[in-house]
Amino acid sequence: MSPRRSVAEALGTRAAILDRSVAVASVEGLEGLTIGRLAAELGMSKSGVLGHFGSKEALQLAVLERADGIFLAEVWEPAAPAAPGLVRLRVLCEAWISYLERQVFPGGCFFVAAAHEFDGRPGAVRDAVESRFEAWRRRLGKEAGRAVDAGELPAGTDPEQVVFELLGVVMALNHAIQLHGDQRAAARARRAVETRLMPAGERPA
Template structure:
């Protein structure tokens, strides 16, 4: 029993490194041998934690999801429902990507592109995480509509789709072109879209456009 907390801490260190690697090289870029070399531990010890590459990939997704919740979702849920929560959810996502919580930007953006057309347990786990995020954004938008802070004919699913597209484009452009201004463009695009749908645009913060 005494060794379990230490073992769990060691496993979490391994999975945090795995998530960092996967954010840059994809989940197929993971291997027990590579992690063992990076962390200076034995391959046999790591194999005992996971048993197979697929189990390592699935465990990495779970750890990344926990970090995503801490960085993006939970702080937004501390804001009262409404337009402010919608904005905070988007801002938290942009900040999480911009600060390179994972060195390859958004972990889930990377692995979704990698597994979107590849059936199997790993794809199912990635798809489930994506569905949860889309539903959360749509539900947050719908809450704001029901509170009267977005116009009554707002389509929550459509608006969520657009907001996520702005976020993911900022992530992709910043990585491909090494362009930090992409995040400010993303913020400006999100604010403009919410401004158009808001019943009181003054509730939104000011965002400087990038020229």
């Protein structure tokens, strides 16, 4: 076997482990990942699975990274070409709602679930979850700030308040879909976002 083929096969095996791990963790949490279970489901030995990561924590961190890539592809990339400010913020929110509505992750928003699982448990995994939430808040805040600066949102609007409210809408949507199976929740979320992001000139006097 050539070294090039060996490396390619190793990368392919690692990707297969991560894909299955993301699916499992989405429903059962990152603590639901066990080396034995993954080995059995993938037809591998435990040492074969562990050899790609070194520890369960390293696997969890790699799964977070993979889930983050999926989230950004689903939510940020559709919005990136849009005009900065209010237009991009609206496109981003629609992609965000659609991501939950289509249940890209079978267990709902991967990072909301991970935050609930690790918010009170100090360590590298919690830090990784927090850093991703913080990066996302900064991204939303940047677009909200641009919208205020351009006069697209009313003067004096606090971008951080906008971010707080948008996060609240999306977390409520995730809860409504996952816990209640509410088929009307996405429409309600869209109305809430539309109201919050109504352009300055369109707001009622």
